[in-house]
Amino acid sequence: EIEEGNISRFFSYIFGSFETLAQNKNLHFNVHQNYRSLAAKFDADKLEKITTNLLSNAFKFTPTNGRVEVNIEYTPKDTTIDVVLTVSDNGIGIDSQRLPRIFDRFYQVDDTSHRNYEGTGIGLALVKELVEILKGKISVESEVNKGTTFRVAFTLAASQQKNGSTEPIFETTHTEMAISMLLPEEGVHDQNLAPTDEQPVLLIVEDNPDLRLYLRKIFETQYQVMEANDGQQGVEMALQIVPDMVITDLMMPRLDGFGVCERLKTDVRTSHIPVVLLTAKATLTDRLEGLGLGADEYLQKPFNKEELLIRVKNLLQQRNLLREKFSLRSAALPSAPAVGNEVSQQLDNQFIERIRSVIEAHLSESNFDVEGLCKELKISRTNLHRKLKALTGTSATEFIRKIRLQRAAQLAQKETMTVSEIAYQVGFESLSYFSKSFQEEFGMLPSEYGRLVE
Template sequence: MLFVSLLFALNLNGQTITFGSRTNTPLVISEEIAQYVDTTAAMPLTEVRNKDFRPVEKRSFRLPFSEDAYWYRCTLRNDAPERGKWYIEWGNSIVELVECYIPRSDGTYQVLRGGTLVPESDRAYDGEISYFELGLAAGQQKTIYLRVKSQRGHRSDVVIHDAHSLRKEELNDARSAGFANGLVILRLFFVVLLAIFAVKENAFRAYCFLLVVRSLGFWGIRSDLGDVFTTNPEAATIINFLSYHLTPLGYVVVVRALFPYDRLPVLLRRTLDTILAAVVILSVLIIADYRWQWMLASQYLVLFAQVFVFGLYLYAVARKLTVNWYYSAPFLLGIGSYFFLVLSSVGGTDAPWVYAVAYLLFYSEIFVFGLFLGKIILDYRHQRETARQELVLKETQATQLKELDTLKTNFFANISHEFRTPLTMLVGPLEDFRQQLPDNPLIPAMQRNVRRLKALIDQLLDLSRLEAGHLRPAIVQADLPSFLRQLFSSFESLAQSRNIIFNHQQSTATHEACFDADKLEKIVTNLLSNAFKFTPEHGRVAVEVTYDHNDLILTVQDYGVGIEAARLPHIFDRFYRVESTGQNNTEGAGIGLSLVNELVKVLKGQIRAESEPGRGSTFTVRLPIDCDTWADYLTDATPAPREVAMPAEVEATIANLATELNGAKTAKSDAPLVLLVEDNPDLRTYMRSIFEGSYRIVEATDGQDGLDRAFEEIPDLAVCDLMMPRLDGFGFCEKLKSDSRTSHIPVVMLTAKATLADRLTGLELGADDYLTKPFNRAELELRVQNLLKQRELLRQKYSRQMSEAVQERKEPSPDSLDDQFLKKAIKTVRERSGESSFGIDELCEAMNTSRSNLHRKLKALTGQSTTEFIRSIRLYRAAELLKQPGASVAEIAYQVGFDSPSYFSKSFSEQMGVPPSDWALSTNP
């Protein structure tokens, strides 16, 4: 046996392939050539000639994925005088580099080159067939070498042609390519047109996408696609390979459309996602680093995806899942045609029938899909007609339901209006009775039910206004995180009383935004009230706020009883109630969430609910907060959250904190803002009940918290305790009065320390008033009222100070921080009054403060907003310039930063009481 092998090898190395007059071409000589693998890929022919070549022994042999160079050798002799031209062909056009070494008479070799990585101008042939002319005359014998280097593995053979058979081969290749290309283009053309204009079905469009991907892959396999996009051979080669590397994308899209995807196990769905990710990653790697390892991995990935899809169909049959077989039959045929080609390229099979079966399945897919196409179109038309009829029926039912809902809403709106008058007559007397009979347990219960009735009536009225279209957004521009913090803090006492962990966080501490304070407050309080209502004691409620560029994303999550999947789609329906179970069984009217849903729509937002029984619910609200969206709705009001009224269902659990709720009338939005700094929650609640009817309230739990809130909100007055954790009242007062942003704020200090030394210490640190505990309610109210009146008098004084330029009065430099702040602001505006572009942002930068702090500071000192303050200084400056003889009103307007003389005249007249021309005449008679 060893002797036979050696003899065959020697014969092969020395055997001559002779062409005679009776030699039929094309002649496959693959089994008669020898091969040597150059693992360095750098050996020259002179060195390779001395190497040990081994027989190929296969008609169609495989060139693996590698960087090696493969050398092939054969000796050819021509004994046919009438056939003087012979050609040798490398039988696969996707080869990247093939070189043919033909010996000359002088001992040198002529080198002919071809392959996809060789520019067309350097190739030794035209067209797609890789062939080389041998120049073998009659009676001549030559030893030919082929050097092949291709990282893209493939199967090939080596063929000998004469001139006649080569032309015939070229014609046959052109005919078969033309037929296949025409078939693919025609199918693709009609299917795409149908998907765009006729069959607007998800499954059909998914299959259309697959056909686009597979058509590109077909042209990539033939090495035709890359040349369409580029003349660069390297780029064209990458495009050709990637075109059929991307076929798993089409597989995944079709599987998602044809299978009941939600019923597939999680493992199968994650496998599909993994296939998608792997395709993308390998694509990037191939583009960035074209090498055989990535391409081989790509082939195995395609094989895995194909086997996985076959497995999915077996799973669907076993589980009796509904699958559309009109699409699935051609889909599986197409996968099968490609499967055998890829399996052969990686060495999985050497069967000679691979290409025949692949083409048979390829044409079968086209035929079967065309056969089923008529049925697909008829089914789609039937489904569309059925859907149209169902839509008409639903529209009719919706119209009827809307009419009934309108009647119901109007009834509740009308009766709600009638309820308000007798309800008003109950609230006041009950409060009087509670003060007269504080030990009577029935009165707080009656008050809770009255407040519950009032809240329900208010919600019904809001819904009726929404139905009538009377609720329009009233947008303000302010610091949204600060606004929401106040809302969240209103629920902290409720959480403490129920032993519920209440976490709230925001993605940023400050964010200027445009929002409707009233409607946003109702949305937040309803969602939080709902969360607390269905959360048992020792449970948890979490709120997360994210500011995503132009949107607010509010997430309210509770860990309570949850909502069943069948009920979840109806929770926003009017008067729909979700019956709770267990120890937290509460009752509701089914209005709150419906009102939230309608308010979110008014604010151009979206709301989504997710829930799982026993694990809680999550509500997510997305609202636009950019000023471009709300430009037509902006107002100049300053938002201030009202004290949040808890629902009566929750209020019953905290009857001992009844005064914390909305029993008193709500302060106006422009009322003074009072900061209450007290670490005792009961006393803080009592103080709030004293002031919330006349003032807006901000609460803080200790001195440091109070200082932070003061810097954020800039209140009109602060009432603080002396003994507090982290920072006591003395430290709070000292830091508040030493900061220019808050130095103007009056401070009333409360303490149980009644000694003279303590009172003097407080007054020395800047406290404006001092009260000892226990204090008298009426006395505290009167002291706060007097301090606010004093601030109003100071505000008038500072307003007069702004006109000193007109009166030409010079005063010594003031010593107080407020005087220094105001003088610096006036000086800055006067110096830059000639710049028309000078505005709020520039003044903020000069004063080293934020927009909100500057606004509140100027409002507290002068009673004017920042814009009004800048305009007033400009006008005072104009009044001074108009004293100059010959001054032109228009010139003065431009000098003080007004772009429009007419607007300047109007503003001057409103502030000075006379037009600028009359002012100039009165000062220059």
């Protein structure tokens, strides 16, 4: 959408937003425009995204006490204005062999498993696409350990609007979002870690803020999206919130995707969670290692958005089938869940069996509740709820009640006890509530159940 206004002031809004970030990162940030006021017609949204992504990249790859400089040269003509935007830094630079690929989506400047700098994500790829839409050109020069310079040249239509006339208020939401992602301690940690059961909870573990944002946009309409900016934080958050699904990058600082997968799949609290590994490393050895550690899916970057959506949906459907297999309506537990590797299968079975044995040991105690169960299991109420919900589709309170009623059905079938005796035996103090609960569960009164089963 083309707007008419002061192009110099528009860019000043964007540059001003980065001042705080520069102070926060102890960077020298210098800006120069050869016109302080110049009326033009321009696409504010596209220019904001181009400028913000170039600056974000410069700030991202420039170490503390480094320098980032922006220069804009305007050349007004009769009906047009030629513009050259230059963004320079003295950061880590880019090797000449890698330089031709930096506009590829998800390209990693540092491709080690525990890299110190994340990749260019979708930022530079988006910049190139937007510059071409504006019929402009973008070029880059870089030298390792000396820095990088981007130049964007494009032409704007001149405006007849007087420079001193009323200016529109420009929205710079993309800039604000980009800056918040460059401050991960504020952008990722301040999340509401109390997910509800209204939508599946998806945890994205990715150190590249551009890719985190891209993944969030893909899933946020159908899932509750949580974010972690490296593998270690991802594991900590998974143990805290017990998500329904984890999508993790492979190459990350502190703990890589293999480590994330191994820790989640070997911890009883998280062993049931499907894990999707995203990586540019797609050798057979890497895939086998990931799958061997329990990864449920392994997708190569750049991935197809629709394929990722379908794979995540299918994994959650498989998890729903697993719930049915763990249904307490069947007398015996399944020998193995529908998905997951052998270790996680065993952990899930052991977890359910452990819960059942604890509840059965306290069956006649009417005051034995979720708090008592959590204490016996040494697990938080939230973790117990999320794990049980994932495996059985029931809450902890419902699970305890189902175990009581299942045992009541077995006693009713023997016909050696009265209904009142059965009720007290399985921890119900109210006979009317017991009969009502039994009928809701089995479709008949306990007095009728034994005769019908026979």
